[in-house]
Amino acid sequence: MKSSLSLLLFTLSFILFAGCQNPPEESAELILPESGIAIEDAWARPGRANGVTAVYMHVLNGSAETDTLVAISSPVAGLVELHETFDRGDGMMGMRESEEPFFPGESVVSMRPGGLHIMLMQLREALQEGDEVEVTLEFSIAGEMTLSVPVQSPDSRTTGVHSH
Numbered sequence: 789m790k791s792s793l794s795l796l797l798f799t800l801s802f803i804l805f806a807g808c809q810n811p812p813e814e815s816a817e818l819i820l821p822e823s824g825i826a827i828e829d830a831w832a833r834p835g836r837a838n839g840v841t842a843v844y845m846h847v848l849n850g851s852a853e854t855d856t857l858v859a860i861s862s863p864v865a866g867l868v869e870l871h872e873t874f875d876r877g878d879g880m881m882g883m884r885e886s887e888e889p890f891f892p893g894e895s896v897v898s899m900r901p902g903g904l905h906i907m908l909m910q911l912r913e914a915l916q917e918g919d920e921v922e923v924t925l926e927f928s929i930a931g932e933m934t935l936s937v938p939v940q941s942p943d944s945r946t947t948g949v950h951s952h
Contacts, residue, residue: 818896821850825891825930830923830937835908835915842871843906843923843937847897851929857889859926866910868923873902883907891927901942915939 818828828846835841849855860868870886886904891897899905906923908915915921919939926932 818846818848820848820894820896823850825849825851825855825927825933827925827933827935830935832908832915832921832923832937832939834917834939834941835911837911837914839911840907840909841911841915842901843908843921844899844901845906845935845937847891847899849891849893849895849897852893853929854893855891855930856928857891857925858928860906860923862908862921862923864912864915864921865908866912867907868909869907870904871907872904917941917944 820826826848828848830843830845832843833841857870860870862868870889871883872886873881873883876882881902897904908921908923917939920936921939922934923937924932924934
């Protein structure tokens with residue numbers, strides 16, 4: 789019970805911290821790929837072992853068709869979900885699992901602090917600034933993409949992503 793309460797308090801403090809941060813400056817103009825999905829400007833926040841953190845990125849869909857995110861995984865997390873930040877209506881923001889993991893054709897969907905993001909929960913190890921974390925996204929049309937995402941604090945962040 790105590791560990792559940794600790795996790796709840798940590799998660800609530802993370803929500804408040806994430807919601808109060810100014811989003812990083814946008815990257816240079818994003819250009820859609822000729823087809824399929826491309827990922828730009830991915831980054832993850834530092835996080836402590838057994839804790840939670842978030843991954844942000846721009847998902848560019850150059851296809852005419854809407855693609856759906858069907859699975860997300862990372863070897864450093866026991867649980868990975870696509871989350872969205874929402875207004876709870878009481879002057880507070882909350883987080884919940886996104887029920888619409890859709891990426892419309894010929895569009896850019898930005899995952900950023902205070903909005904749509906990937907949650908890495910039950911971290912198996914601490915993630916520190918300068919580390920890289922592997923995240924695998926599986927889309928219904930574009931298939932599987934494995935990213936090596938830099939861990940950066942929001943105030944010292946640089947852009948970058950390596951997909952392989």
